[in-house]
Structure formats: C-alpha cells, structure tokens
Amino acid sequence: KAGVTQTPRYLIKTRGQQVTLSCSPISGHRSVSWYQQTPGQGLQFLFEYFSETQRNKGNFPGRFSGRQFSNSRSEMNVSTLELGDSALYLCASSSDGSSGNTIYFGEGSWLTVV
Amino acid sequence: QKEVEQNSGPLSVPEGAIASLNCTYSDRVSQSFFWYRQYSGKSPELIMSIYSNGDKEDGRFTAQLNKASQYVSLLIRDSQPSDSATYLCAVNTDNFNKFYFGSGTKLNVKP
Numbered sequence: 001k002a003g004v005t006q007t008p009r010y011l012i013k014t015r016g017q018q019v020t021l022s023c024s025p026i027s028g029h030r031s032v033s034w035y036q037q038t039p040g041q042g043l044q045f046l047f048e049y050f051s052e053t054q055r056n057k058g059n060f061p062g063r064f065s066g067r068q069f070s071n072s073r074s075e076m077n078v079s080t081l082e083l084g085d086s087a088l089y090l091c092a093s094s095s096d097g098s099s100g101n102t103i104y105f106g107e108g109s110w111l112t113v114v
Numbered sequence: 115q116k117e118v119e120q121n122s123g124p125l126s127v128p129e130g131a132i133a134s135l136n137c138t139y140s141d142r143v144s145q146s147f148f149w150y151r152q153y154s155g156k157s158p159e160l161i162m163s164i165y166s167n168g169d170k171e172d173g174r175f176t177a178q179l180n181k182a183s184q185y186v187s188l189l190i191r192d193s194q195p196s197d198s199a200t201y202l203c204a205v206n207t208d209n210f211n212k213f214y215f216g217s218g219t220k221l222n223v224k225p
Contacts, residue, residue, distance in 0.1 A: 033211045043158070043202065043215035056212045090157055094211055102148065103211055105157040 004106030025093030032074040120216035133190040137203030146206040
C-alpha cells in the first residue's frame with residue numbers, strides 16, 4: 001500500500017511569490033492535514049480537510065490556504081511568500097478522521113524562500 | 115503555555131541501555147497520545163499510540179500514560195545506534211486530527 005505522497009519534494013522561491021504544494025493520501029484515507037515544521041517553532045498544525053471540507057485551522061495568516069478534492073488529494077497554497085515561510089511542509093493522512101485516529105506523514109516538501 | 119512539553123536533550127545512552135523519554139501535556143481533555151521518531155532530514159514516522167492509562171508494549175518500545183499526572187513516556191529497551199533520532203510526542207485533544215506536538219527529544223545511542 002503506497003504511503004502519503006507529496007510533491008514537489010524541494011523547491012526554492014523568491015519573496016513575494018506564491019507556491020502550491022500537493023499531497024496524495026494513503027489509498028482509502030479521507031482526512032488530510034498539513035503541518036509546518038521549523039527549527040524554532042517545531043511542528044505546527046496548519047489545517048485539516050475531510051471530505052473536501054476544512055474542519056480545523058491552526059493559527060496561521062490567511063496567506064496559507066488549502067483545499068481538498070473529491071479523490072481526497074489535497075493542495076496547500078502560500079501566497080506572498082516571506083523568508084519566515086522557509087520550512088518543511090508535511091502532509092498527513094488518516095482514515096476516517098475521527099478522534100483518536102493515527103496520522104501518517106508524507107516525506108514532506110522542503111520550501112526555501114530567498 | 116505550550117500544550118506539549120518535552121526535554122529537548124540531547125539524551126545520550128550507551129548501546130544496550132534503556133532510554134527513557136518523557137512528555138507532559140496541558141489539556142486535561144486530551145484523548146490520544148502518540149510517539150513519532152524523526153531522523154535528521156526525514157519526516158516523522160509513527161512508533162506507537164496509547165489511549166488508556168497504563169503501559170503499552172510493542173517490541174523494544176513501551177509507552178506509558180498517566181492521565182491524572184498528564185504525563186506520557188516512551189521507554190526504549192536494548193537501545194541501538196539506529197535508534198538515534200528525535201522523538202516527538204503528540205497529543206490529540208479530541209478535535210479530530212489537530213495534533214499538538216512537542217519540540218522533540220534528541221536521542222543519541224553511543225556504540
């Protein structure tokens with residue numbers, strides 16, 4: 001069974017640009033969540049989608065957005081990039097999204113903003 | 115106040131010893147608890163989950179949960195150099211898949 005797939009794996013962007021990251025969850029999983037990991041702040045929750053609906057959102061500015069498609073694949077977008085957005089962006093999937101479900105991470109997308 | 119706290123380490127143990135990793139959390143309604151291992155430059159991988167008070171064993175790993183003390187721990191028996199990684203404690207406060215992560219404890223197992 002294939003794991004969580006994230007693309008692209010590495011990317012470099014310039015301040016002010018925007019970026020779109022993609023995530024394909026484990027087959028059969030309907031919940032997709034996104035996390036940002038930085039050395040200073042650790043792993044922080046961005047948002048979570050289930051059946052194309054955003055159910056939870058973390059404390060990030062509106063420049064961070066996401067969506068989920070009918071096939072459960074998800075994308076997140078960051079607009080007007082800032083240097084501080086440089087981070088590892090992790091997508092995680094779980095089966096039905098109920099409380100107590102385990103989340104499984106993809107390999108992540110390494111974003112560098114210059 | 116951080117929701118999940120861990121000692122950042124590094125925690126150094128000799129090969130074959132028991133490594134003990136600790137985690138405290140602030141939200142009393144937390145329902146689910148997880149330990150993830152993260153190698154440098156890699157993504158977190160699940161080691162164990164625990165939901166009820168007491169111990170849960172899986173091979174060389176034992177997770178311990180004490181909800182009254184808001185405390186979770188992970189014991190690694192017969193530590194191996196390949197166990198050297200950062201261990202992340204995660205808590206789910208029953209808000210579906212919004213997990214709170216600790217900052218991680220770096221473990222070094224010396225041959």
